[in-house]
Amino acid sequence: xxxxxxxxxxxxxxxxxxxxxxxxxxxxxxxxxxxxxxxxxxxxxxxxxxxxxxxxxxxxxxxxxxxxxxxxxxxxxxxxxxxxxxxxxxxxxxxxxxxxxxxxxxxxxxxxxxxxxxxxxxxxxxxxxxxxxxxxxxxxxxxxxxxxxxxxxxxxxxxxxxxxxxxxxxxxxxxxxxxxxxxxxxxxxxxxxxxxxxxxxxxxxxxxxxxxxxxxxxxxxxxxxxxxxxxxxxxxxxxxxxxxxxxxxxxxxxxxxxxxxxxxxxxxxxxxxxxxxxxxxxxxxxxxxxxxxxx
Amino acid sequence: xxxxxxxxxxxxxxxxxxxxxxxxxxxxxxxxxxxxxxxxxxxxxxxxxxxxxxxxxxxxxxxxxxxxxxxxxxxxxxxxxxxxxxxxxxxxxxxxxxxxxxxxxxxxxxxxxxxxxxxxxxxxxxxxxxxxxxxxxxxxxxxxxxxxxxxxxxxxxxxxxxxxxxxxxxxxxxxxxxxxxxxxxxxxxxxxxxxxxxxxxxxxxxxxxxxxxxxxxxxxxxxxxxxxxxxxxxxxxxxxxxxxxxxxxxxxxxxxxxxxxxxxxxxxxxxxxxxxxxxxxxxxxxxxxxxxxxxxxxxxxxxxxxxxxxxxxxxxxxxxx
Amino acid sequence: xxxxxxxxxxxxxxxxxxxxxxxxxxxxxxxxxxxxxxxxxxxxxxxxxxxxxxxxxxxxxxxxxxxxxxxxxxxxxxxxxxxxxxxxxxxxxxxxxxxxxxxxxxxxxxxxxxxxxxxxxxxxxxxxxxxxxxxxxxxxxxxxxxxxxxxxxxxxxxxxxxxxxxxxxxxxxxxxxxxxxxxxxxxxxxxxxxxxxxxxxxxxxxxxxxxxxxxxxxxxxxxxxxxxxxxxxxxxxxxxxxxxxxxxxxxxxxxxxx
Numbered sequence: 001x002x003x004x005x006x007x008x009x010x011x012x013x014x015x016x017x018x019x020x021x022x023x024x025x026x027x028x029x030x031x032x033x034x035x036x037x038x039x040x041x042x043x044x045x046x047x048x049x050x051x052x053x054x055x056x057x058x059x060x061x062x063x064x065x066x067x068x069x070x071x072x073x074x075x076x077x078x079x080x081x082x083x084x085x086x087x088x089x090x091x092x093x094x095x096x097x098x099x100x101x102x103x104x105x106x107x108x109x110x111x112x113x114x115x116x117x118x119x120x121x122x123x124x125x126x127x128x129x130x131x132x133x134x135x136x137x138x139x140x141x142x143x144x145x146x147x148x149x150x151x152x153x154x155x156x157x158x159x160x161x162x163x164x165x166x167x168x169x170x171x172x173x174x175x176x177x178x179x180x181x182x183x184x185x186x187x188x189x190x191x192x193x194x195x196x197x198x199x200x201x202x203x204x205x206x207x208x209x210x211x212x213x214x215x216x217x218x219x220x221x222x223x224x225x226x227x228x229x230x231x232x233x234x235x236x237x238x239x240x241x242x243x244x245x246x247x248x249x250x251x252x253x254x255x256x257x258x259x260x261x262x263x264x265x266x267x268x269x270x271x272x273x274x275x276x277x278x279x280x281x282x283x284x285x286x287x288x289x290x291x292x293x294x295x
Numbered sequence: 296x297x298x299x300x301x302x303x304x305x306x307x308x309x310x311x312x313x314x315x316x317x318x319x320x321x322x323x324x325x326x327x328x329x330x331x332x333x334x335x336x337x338x339x340x341x342x343x344x345x346x347x348x349x350x351x352x353x354x355x356x357x358x359x360x361x362x363x364x365x366x367x368x369x370x371x372x373x374x375x376x377x378x379x380x381x382x383x384x385x386x387x388x389x390x391x392x393x394x395x396x397x398x399x400x401x402x403x404x405x406x407x408x409x410x411x412x413x414x415x416x417x418x419x420x421x422x423x424x425x426x427x428x429x430x431x432x433x434x435x436x437x438x439x440x441x442x443x444x445x446x447x448x449x450x451x452x453x454x455x456x457x458x459x460x461x462x463x464x465x466x467x468x469x470x471x472x473x474x475x476x477x478x479x480x481x482x483x484x485x486x487x488x489x490x491x492x493x494x495x496x497x498x499x500x501x502x503x504x505x506x507x508x509x510x511x512x513x514x515x516x517x518x519x520x521x522x523x524x525x526x527x528x529x530x531x532x533x534x535x536x537x538x539x540x541x542x543x544x545x546x547x548x549x550x551x552x553x554x555x556x557x558x559x560x561x562x563x564x565x566x567x568x569x570x571x572x573x574x575x576x577x578x579x580x581x582x583x584x585x586x587x588x589x590x591x592x593x594x595x596x597x598x599x600x601x602x603x604x605x606x607x608x609x610x611x612x613x614x615x616x
Numbered sequence: 617x618x619x620x621x622x623x624x625x626x627x628x629x630x631x632x633x634x635x636x637x638x639x640x641x642x643x644x645x646x647x648x649x650x651x652x653x654x655x656x657x658x659x660x661x662x663x664x665x666x667x668x669x670x671x672x673x674x675x676x677x678x679x680x681x682x683x684x685x686x687x688x689x690x691x692x693x694x695x696x697x698x699x700x701x702x703x704x705x706x707x708x709x710x711x712x713x714x715x716x717x718x719x720x721x722x723x724x725x726x727x728x729x730x731x732x733x734x735x736x737x738x739x740x741x742x743x744x745x746x747x748x749x750x751x752x753x754x755x756x757x758x759x760x761x762x763x764x765x766x767x768x769x770x771x772x773x774x775x776x777x778x779x780x781x782x783x784x785x786x787x788x789x790x791x792x793x794x795x796x797x798x799x800x801x802x803x804x805x806x807x808x809x810x811x812x813x814x815x816x817x818x819x820x821x822x823x824x825x826x827x828x829x830x831x832x833x834x835x836x837x838x839x840x841x842x843x844x845x846x847x848x849x850x851x852x853x854x855x856x857x858x859x860x861x862x863x864x865x866x867x868x869x870x871x872x873x874x
Contacts, residue, residue, distance in 0.1 A: 015507055023509070027400065028396070029396020029397055030397050032396075033393050033396075033397045037479075037480070040428065040431045040476070098328075101322035101326040105319055105322055111326070112326075115326040122329070126539075126594055129537070129587050133335070135584070136340055136584055189315055190318035218422075218427070220539065221539035246540070250540050253429065253544060272424075276419060279422055
């Protein structure tokens with residue numbers, strides 16, 4: 001320690017250099033990240049618009065030859081909407097009830113801990129493995145046909161952990177005072193959950209579900225293994241191969257001619273639009289219904 | 296509950312209300328169903344894999360070909376598992392530093408208004424489906440990377456990974472780049488979240504000691520955010536390993552074990568499933584399911600490692616919060 | 617080792633909101649100056665302008681002049697980082713770095729500036745912890761995390777961390793408001809001791825505390841909610857608490873409002 005401390009010392013050049021150097025690196029990292037990501041969006045939009053027309057949205061690929069222009073993704077859009085809707089029908093009730101169990105009924109026992117652990121594990125299940133499971137169980141062992149329903153089951157495996165986690169988080173945010181107030185009025189536990197807890201957490205749960213839907217709507221691998229391919233419109237998800245938008249993009253992208261590539265871009269654009277709308281809706285719900293509009 | 300209104304208090308008023316039982320059972324049942332599904336995934340994959348593995352005339356662990364549909368099936372996981380692990384780690388090594396930079400940019404460097412907008416964009420990009428990245432990769436990135444790949448090979452070929460005689464467009468490097476770009480928004484989004492949660496108190500403590508912005512970040516933000524960043528990176532690694540479609544379009548689908556990432560090497564378990572499923576016969580499908588089982592186990596190990604790292608680090612995070 | 621601070625016409629803003637207006641005062645060296653006043657009167661904001669911590673908050677800025685012995689703290693060639701290095705700060709809630717040991721917490725500021733040898737560091741850490749009346753309680757567990765200490769000990773650790781870099785001035789923003797009475801007493805004893813060496817400025821809600829520890833007291837007030845806070849009067853502490861010249865000051869210290 002020096003006896004006389006000088007006036008306000010300038011900080012050393014090395015420290016200033018490091019500070020500015022890191023700042024430069026951070027800006028550079030951001031620039032590096034933005035370039036490819038913007039390029040992806042730009043190419044999808046600019047190339048996708050070429051075929052993003054009424055014919056594309058209302059026609060299937062039936063009777064479209066390998067090198068023909070024209071054709072559309074109507075069958076794939078129908079397929080994706082049906083498969084995602086069915087997947088939600090399976091995973092939302094199961095996921096919600098599981099979350100209710102974890103938050104409201106599960107005492108700190110072994111069952112609760114193992115369910116919680118396996119929800120985490122399930123989050124990490126690769127989508128192709130979920131597809132393989134339905135393939136092995138539903139199609140190979142039970143001998144069922146490829147169908148939209150099989151795809152929906154595979155997607156619901158991917159949706160379940162997301163729904164459980166987000167619903168669990170929202171239920172835990174419901175203040176305990178509310179539950180106790182309800183119990184104090186002599187309301188039974190299950191009615192408290194249904195009438196007080198779930199409505200309070202409702203918007204949060206809806207947001208979580210929509211984000212989960214947006215995530216699985218873009219999954220390709222499980223569909224490839226369970227829904228298979230078709231070029232025709234099949235409106236019945238329980239019978240015979242269907243198509244899905246991600247599958248459509250994959251299929252068209254692998255075809256070595258420009259008209260197919262154009263269709264692939266248009267399909268990618270359609271898919272992104274659907275997913276962005278879901279995301280946007282989820283965000284708007286959170287924004288409008290958030291109690292304090294904190295941010 | 297009004298049904299029993301006039302009944303003697305001692306009996307019906309204290310009875311469990313109807314519905315509580317069924318609702319409790321339904322929610323417990325849902326939880327158990329989830330466990331059953333997880334068990335079923337393992338059981339059915341194993342059940343379908345065993346016949347194929349028994350029919351295999353080569354060693355599943357060491358064989359470097361995949362002829363599962365032949366009358367004498369020969370197939371091995373080695374090259375595929377190698378490709379999966381190497382390409383994913385390569386993607387992780389490329390993506391993580393950049394993602395941390397992006398997260399820091401949004402949380403601590405960018406002006407506030409710009410930051411929330413950018414955060415929103417990153418969240419949206421995290422939702423872009425992988426097939427779109429795959430499409431972008433094969434149409435745009437593969438031709439685009441020809442020049443840079445040749446350059447790396449010409450001038451840095453003495454580094455083993457950039458070596459090799461024949462530089463190809465659809466290489467392990469390009470596949471890994473696509474994976475890196477795909478997982479970057481996820482890692483960045485989660486890291487930004489934890490960096491934003493870094494306690495203001497400690498940040499101010501560092502600044503009040505006369506720390507520069509970087510020193511403040513190093514003293515208070517990074518130590519707090521480390522477990523979150525690690526779990527984000529692990530999540531990204533898991534995603535990269537399980538990713539199917541993007542890499543199925545790009546990897547050259549060879550069965551070699553080589554670190555020469557610019558040559559015609561590179562494949563992954565998931566890509567092989569996507570590419571081989573269409574023409575697979577019964578044994579072939581079983582073989583693909585067996586490979587899927589291996590993928591399942593690898594991702595399981597990665598996730599468990601992530602959980603372990605986080606729980607070991609938790610005490611600090613808890614104290615800080 | 618201690619400097620006087622001269623404040624001229626200081627205003628501070630949060631975005632377009634003016635939080636304090638027209639502050640003029642002289643803060644004496646080697647003395648304790650206390651800031652009192654009702655919540656929201658801007659005393660903490662003003663304290664943070666003294667070491668340029670105010671501008672850390674997005675959109676916040678300061679107008680006016682603050683000089684420490686002829687040097688303008690807001691001069692164009694002055695780096696805020698070096699101002700904060702010279703004017704230390706202790707916060708309302710104890711904020712040791714949770715990932716660092718007790719030793720590393722105290723050494724944190726030192727390590728930023730110079731390379732010290734291990735023995736030099738050992739000496740400074742020991743001196744600082746002794747200076748903060750904490751040495752005897754922690755000397756056997758210097759390598760344990762600082763977050764394991766009690767609230768009062770953590771606050772003294774933060775004081776040790778602040779004085780380790782040998783600042784000219786020590787700013788304290790309600791340093792006892794999160795502590796129990798016994799810890800508070802320990803900190804007050806410490807403040808009386810530290811004023812031998814440092815210029816100390818303390819913001820407090822507790823008027824007894826201001827009366828006990830400070831040599832001079834400044835009373836801040838605001839005309840109404842949303843109006844900027846102003847310095848009402850500043851004088852010897854005994855004078856402020858026995859015969860204030862302003863009616864508002866008297867009302868406040870006698871407990872008629874605030």
